[in-house]
Amino acid sequence: MKGQGVGPQSVKVIVAGGFGTGKTTLVGAVSEIPPLTTEEVLTQVSEGVDDTGGIESKTTTTVALDFGRRTIASDLVLYLFGTPGQDRFWFMWDELSRGATGAMILVDPRRLATSFPAIDYFEARGIPFVVAVNLFHGQRRNTLAEVREALQLEDSSVPLIECDARDAPSCRAALIALVEHAMARMPALPEAVG
Amino acid sequence: MENPDEQWVDESATPLFDNYSRIGGRARARHTLSLDTQVRAVGSVDRAAVTVEHAQILELLANRWLSVAEIAAHLHTTMNVIRVHLSDLLEERLVAIGAPSGRHGRPSREDLQKVINHLRAM
Ligand SMILES: Nc1nc2c(ncn2[C@@H]2O[C@H](COP(=O)(O)OP(=O)(O)OP(=O)(O)O)[C@@H](O)[C@H]2O)c(=O)[nH]1
Numbered sequence: 001m002k003g004q005g006v007g008p009q010s011v012k013v014i015v016a017g018g019f020g021t022g023k024t025t026l027v028g029a030v031s032e033i034p035p036l037t038t039e040e041v042l043t044q045v046s047e048g049v050d051d052t053g054g055i056e057s058k059t060t061t062t063v064a065l066d067f068g069r070r071t072i073a074s075d076l077v078l079y080l081f082g083t084p085g086q087d088r089f090w091f092m093w094d095e096l097s098r099g100a101t102g103a104m105i106l107v108d109p110r111r112l113a114t115s116f117p118a119i120d121y122f123e124a125r126g127i128p129f130v131v132a133v134n135l136f137h138g139q140r141r142n143t144l145a146e147v148r149e150a151l152q153l154e155d156s157s158v159p160l161i162e163c164d165a166r167d168a169p170s171c172r173a174a175l176i177a178l179v180e181h182a183m184a185r186m187p188a189l190p191e192a193v194g
Numbered sequence: 195m196e197n198p199d200e201q202w203v204d205e206s207a208t209p210l211f212d213n214y215s216r217i218g219g220r221a222r223a224r225h226t227l228s229l230d231t232q233v234r235a236v237g238s239v240d241r242a243a244v245t246v247e248h249a250q251i252l253e254l255l256a257n258r259w260l261s262v263a264e265i266a267a268h269l270h271t272t273m274n275v276i277r278v279h280l281s282d283l284l285e286e287r288l289v290a291i292g293a294p295s296g297r298h299g300r301p302s303r304e305d306l307q308k309v310i311n312h313l314r315a316m
């Protein structure tokens with residue numbers, strides 16, 4: 001393509017999970033810059049067909065997207081993209097997920113179900129993910145085994161880890177677990193795959 | 195923005211990025227620019243010869259690579275707006291875009307290992 005330069009390579013990681021599970025906090029804990037937010041203006045044809053005239057009504061919504069970056073080397077950048085809190089913006093997730101190395105799904109142990117849609121999403125698309133249980137109050141009510149049981153993960157090798165989204169070392173450990181998991185899921189011989 | 199009044203005070207000095215006036219009608223950018231596509235200004239340009247929005251983008255991209263998402267965030271606009279402007283700037287050869295990651299648009303095993311090593315060393 002014309003106008004192409006070398007440029008740094010990027011590694012993209014998605015931070016997903018239910019409403020208020022600590023996504024923005026985690027992005028901020030790992031990013032070398034304050035988390036950036038871009039407001040995407042979305043025009044959607046509203047659901048529900050107007051059967052009297054077929055006139056579709058369009059609605060415009062804005063969805064905030066936050067992300068952070070970490071420069072790994074002069075030619076390599078890690079990007080963390082937090083998904084919008086409301087999971088109705090699926091197509092935004094599709095764009096975010098394209099080419100992503102994997103997803104970190106944050107769960108609040110008191111409200112596990114708010115993260116189910118995120119788990120369903122990445123499971124269905126075969127995108128590697130880890131589940132990070134954000135220990136909001138330091139103490140946990142459920143053991144990880146109980147959380148795993150409740151999440152009904154299809155793949156028992158999906159790492160389930162504890163983290164504190166406000167604590168940088170803890171977030172880095174969770175990220176390492178994700179990238180290692182994604183590497184383990186890569187085909188051994190990339191040439192053999194189309 | 196910390197102070198909502200600031201934008202009025204500063205308006206003449208630093209015009210706000212005009213999101214829509216110059217992209218009329220074109221909904222899609224002609225180049226495939228994903229959120230993490232890297233972009234950089236190339237060559238030199240007479241600032242007076244380009245639009246205010248293009249000048250703002252070129253200034254941001256002088257001497258460094260930035261992703262589409264970062265450009266949008268820095269200029270307080272949306273990625274779709276930025277994509278359209280970048281397409282124009284690409285046509286005019288005023289910006290270059292980075293090569294897509296790895297072999298299939300995905301990072302290599304070596305790159306992922308570098309990420310792990312970096313996070314461990316922090
Ligand atoms: N005590 C405690 N509070 C946390 C922790 N992580 C996040 N919080 C707080 O919980 C709230 C929600 O965190 P956010 O990072 O905004 O969550 P989010 O997932 O980005 O939320 P949405 O974008 O609204 O879905 C904030 O007030 C955080 O300060 C944690 O580990 N412990």
Ligand SMILES: [Mg+2]
Nearest residue numbers: 023024082085
């Ligand atoms: Mg958030």
